Amino acid sequence: MRVVSGIQPTGSLHLGNYLGAIRNWVRMQDEMAQDGGQCLFFLADLHAISMPHVPADLRASTLEMTAALVACGVDPARSVLFNQAQVPAHAELQWLLGGTARMGWMNRMTQWKDKAGKNREGQSVALFTYPVLQAADVLLYQATHVPVGEDQKQHLELARDIAQKFNNDFCAADAPVFTLPEPIVPPEAARIMSLRDGSAKMSKSDPSDMSRINLADDPDTMSKKVKKAKTDPEPLPSDVAGLEGRADALNLVSIYAALAGISADAVLTQYGGQGFGVFKPALADLVVDVLGPIRQRFVELKEDRESLDAILARGAARAREIGGPTLKAAYDALGLIRG
Ligand code: TYM
Secondary structure, eight states: OEEEEEEOOSSOOBHHHIIIIIHHHHHHHHHHHHHTOEEEEEEOHHHHTTSOOOHHHHHHHHHHHHHHHHHHTOOTTTSEEEEGGGOTHHHHHHHHHTTTSOHHHHHTOHHHHHHHTTOGGGSOHHHHHHHHHHHHHHHTTTOSEEEOOGGGHHHHHHHHHHHHHHHHHHSOTTOOSOOOOEEEOOGGGSOOBOSSOTTSBOOTTOSOGGGSOBTTSOHHHHHHHHHTSOOOSSOOOSSGGGGTTOHHHHHHHHHHHHHHTSOHHHHHHHHTTOOHHHHHHHHHHHHHHHHHHHHHHHHHHTTOHHHHHHHHHHHHHHHHHHHHHHHHHHHHHTTOOOO
């Protein structure tokens, strides 16, 4: 098994990232230690330049996100942790896959449609070809499993399509260059929604900071954000079916369930019939209990620039080694001469 996943170092890590993806990274890392597999996790800094950005902020966020991942439990001694920019093979393979990926496939990507909106002509080429780089990220390492939130599933399906077409077009049937990766989406926290709008996903790019709980928030702020989350005046029902049409309430119950490691129905068995005046303080305490210690480690680590640089340099060296043979095989398959 080879587990590969990435996160964009834009803004700070939030509860959606943690419950939707990073917690699964750590679980899979711990499983791999027993099963002899390998995990590679990276900061998708090359993806981050597909949108307007401030270079100094990107540099700072890349280090800060590295500290956040380590604080969450990603262990650089057991997993390969690096940033894309230190591994040129990502960009190289993206170009090689660009001959296989089709315009029509890119046009169907919902993230492209959402981010570009009505102004497609004004977007960067990188925003359009973003999913090809994401395919390169995982195919370079022969990833078998890719832990992500629901919103990234479509990009992973595209990576499979690109791999399959490349293998069909350029490889002998018994010697494919690429492995088809499997997305792993946590059922209990596939899509954590905004605290201000239960129909929009919790996101780093939401202009309202009250919409998300950041790992960097102090416990009082976390608690305040939960207590101010948008809800409705009804008490909680006794099962999940009763939350139909109540997206904000469903989101808070789902967050509770994911943090407590129980089902949403089990949460409602406990809180059914109660109002948010009771439920929100309980949820706020739970958020602080789980994220508080992670935040503490994060605050300590993020100032240690030397250690963070060393972690990324060591991870990148290892990633370059692991990705080398696949990159070479892709050049060869395409008939490109490379000494
Ligand atoms: P990014 O940086 O937006 O998010 C990182 C991870 O967090 C998950 N996530 C969520 N899960 C549940 N609820 C939410 N509200 C929520 N918001 C974010 C995302 O699904 C993701 O798993 N394109 C990717 C980064 C990337 C990547 C890759 C991922 C680049 N190359 C290769 C996997 C494999 C992105 O922008 O994720």
